Amino acid sequence: MASLFxxxxxxxxxxxxxxxxxxxxxxxRTPTFCSRSFSVKSLxxxxxxxxxxxxQSFWRWVCxxxxxxxxxxxxxxxVVPEGLGLVAQRDFSRNEVVLEIPxxxxxxxxxxxxxxxxxxxGGLKPWASIALFLIRxxxxxxxxxxxxxxxxxxxxNSTIFWSEEELSELQGTQLLSTTLGVKEYVxxxxxxxxxxxxxxxxxxxxSITPDDFLWAFGILRSRAFSxxxxxxxxxxxxxxxxxxxxxxxxxxxxIKGAGLFSRDLLFSLRTPVFVKAGEQxxxxxxxxxSNAEFALDYGFIEPKPERNTYTLxxxxxxxDPFFGDxxxxxxxxxxxxxxxxxxxLGCPLPPAMLQYLRLVALGGxxxxxxxxxxxxxxxxxxxxxxxxxxxxLICRVVRDACRTALSSYSTTIEEDEKIREGRNxxxxxxxxxxxxxxxxxxxxxxxxxxxxRELELDGLEYYQERRLRDLGLVGEQGEIIFWESK
Ligand SMILES: C[S@@+](CC[C@H](N)C(=O)[O-])C[C@H]1O[C@@H](n2cnc3c(N)ncnc32)[C@H](O)[C@@H]1O
Numbered sequence: 001m002a003s004l005f006x007x008x009x010x011x012x013x014x015x016x017x018x019x020x021x022x023x024x025x026x027x028x029r030t031p032t033f034c035s036r037s038f039s040v041k042s043l044x045x046x047x048x049x050x051x052x053x054x055x056q057s058f059w060r061w062v063c064x065x066x067x068x069x070x071x072x073x074x075x076x077x078x079v080v081p082e083g084l085g086l087v088a089q090r091d092f093s094r095n096e097v098v099l100e101i102p103x104x105x106x107x108x109x110x111x112x113x114x115x116x117x118x119x120x121x122g123g124l125k126p127w128a129s130i131a132l133f134l135i136r137x138x139x140x141x142x143x144x145x146x147x148x149x150x151x152x153x154x155x156x157n158s159t160i161f162w163s164e165e166e167l168s169e170l171q172g173t174q175l176l177s178t179t180l181g182v183k184e185y186v187x188x189x190x191x192x193x194x195x196x197x198x199x200x201x202x203x204x205x206x207s208i209t210p211d212d213f214l215w216a217f218g219i220l221r222s223r224a225f226s227x228x229x230x231x232x233x234x235x236x237x238x239x240x241x242x243x244x245x246x247x248x249x250x251x252x253x254x255i256k257g258a259g260l261f262s263r264d265l266l267f268s269l270r271t272p273v274f275v276k277a278g279e280q281x282x283x284x285x286x287x288x289x290s291n292a293e294f295a296l297d298y299g300f301i302e303p304k305p306e307r308n309t310y311t312l313x314x315x316x317x318x319x320d321p322f323f324g325d326x327x328x329x330x331x332x333x334x335x336x337x338x339x340x341x342x343x344x345l346g347c348p349l350p351p352a353m354l355q356y357l358r359l360v361a362l363g364g365x366x367x368x369x370x371x372x373x374x375x376x377x378x379x380x381x382x383x384x385x386x387x388x389x390x391x392x393l394i395c396r397v398v399r400d401a402c403r404t405a406l407s408s409y410s411t412t413i414e415e416d417e418k419i420r421e422g423r424n425x426x427x428x429x430x431x432x433x434x435x436x437x438x439x440x441x442x443x444x445x446x447x448x449x450x451x452x453r454e455l456e457l458d459g460l461e462y463y464q465e466r467r468l469r470d471l472g473l474v475g476e477q478g479e480i481i482f483w484e485s486k
Pocket of ligand 1 (some may be wrong): 223297
């Protein structure tokens with residue numbers, strides 16, 4: 001991916017920023033806007049009585065599978081402000097299991113492998129094979145998964161489904177470049193899958209378009225539970241919605257053995273908080289996700305300031321005369337030629353960021369620190385200011401980068417705040433305005449940190465002074481102690 005900016009001691013260039021794409025981290029969800037056969041009502045309490053025939057038929061299908069006690073189901077699907085959700089039919093205590101779903105109801109890579117297309121999907125990435133499975137089953141009237149597929153949203157508010165006009169509201173944001181990057185990635189995966197699997201096996205597949213593939217990708221992104229490469233769709237557990245006010249780190253779900261005498265697996269969903277009968281059961285999707293990731297994966301954002309992030313991408317330029325030494329030092333300390341630092345609103349800078357910046361900016365009379373004799377200690381030295389020139393350069397370069405990034409947005413924070421005050425904002429506009437305001441606030445925060453630092457440059461202690469002090473050559477007041485002749 002292109003880097004946000006690169007910084008070197010000889011030249012400093014700032015490029016547009018992009019974030020590395022993390023595919024399929026923990027469970028995901030999708031918001032209210034879903035165009036489906038049930039109508040989404042804005043309700044203060046979950047609506048359990050007016051389910052559409054599609055949802056009723058889905059629930060019958062789930063109950064018929066024998067995975068939910070039909071007479072006294074612990075939860076039921078309901079129309080809630082987030083779309084569909086799960087509503088408690090009795091009180092649940094904190095961490096109590098809400099649903100246990102056996103693997104025969106899951107859709108994962110094993111389901112695909114055991115299906116008619118299993119043989120031809122073996123070489124695909126797990127998500128791509130599940131995507132093909134979903135699309136194929138969706139096209140079959142008699143699919144055993146019909147009732148489930150019918151309740152899946154045709155579209156979500158994820159930015160991957162936004163029109164060009166809607167995306168234009170994200171002008172200047174990192175989310176826009178990430179969204180375009182993800183769409184490009186899905187498109188290129190589609191072309192590969194089309195050439196290697198779909199076209200050579202036309203008898204197995206309906207005609208599949210890039211939009212179908214993007215839909216399936218969006219479905220997986222917003223509702224597959226995942227750990228690492230293992231993705232799994234688990235009806236009806238995937239009706240669980242996210243609550244910003246649940247902040248427990250505990251996993252809300254696990255996969256476990258079905259019992260002593262069974263080789264089957266169960267997907268077990270717990271409620272992280274006490275829930276009263278009639279209330280919606282909610283979980284925390286992921287405390288570590290930024291609003292940009294929420295918008296991309298699920299199509300909603302949270303009001304919490306710390307969900308607003310900006311990713312600074314720093315790079316050791318290949319044209320840097322000390323490229324090899326700097327890379328060696330970076331790699332010995334868990335970094336690379338390119339380093340990504342997620343900065344969130346109201347949080348301190350990531351600890352290694354200043355070290356990496358100082359390393360990248362190292363040059364001139366400070367270059368002696370790159371010599372091999374310092375190799376084991378240089379990273380430690382970089383924790384503190386090296387020289388005025390080095391510190392001044394990093395301040396200037398970071399501040400220039402922030403200003404350049406800030407100038408690429410089409411609105412100011414004040415303008416965004418005004419729009420947000422307006423009533424009845426469309427969900428996608430609300431997301432766009434929240435994201436762009438959040439990114440700008442983080443950029444202003446970074447700029448502010450380095451502006452303050454610039455003002456402190458004269459008062460900072462640099463490497464040479466520290467060294468003299470360690471050698472006992474600097475007095476209490478910072479004066480140099482000369483040898484006194486006897
Ligand atoms: C795992 S699905 C949950 C079921 C979903 N509500 C449905 O109707 O199918 C995730 C999706 O639910 C919606 N969602 C979940 N939590 C939400 C929230 N706190 N605010 C808005 N939408 C939410 C989003 O559309 C998200 O992509």
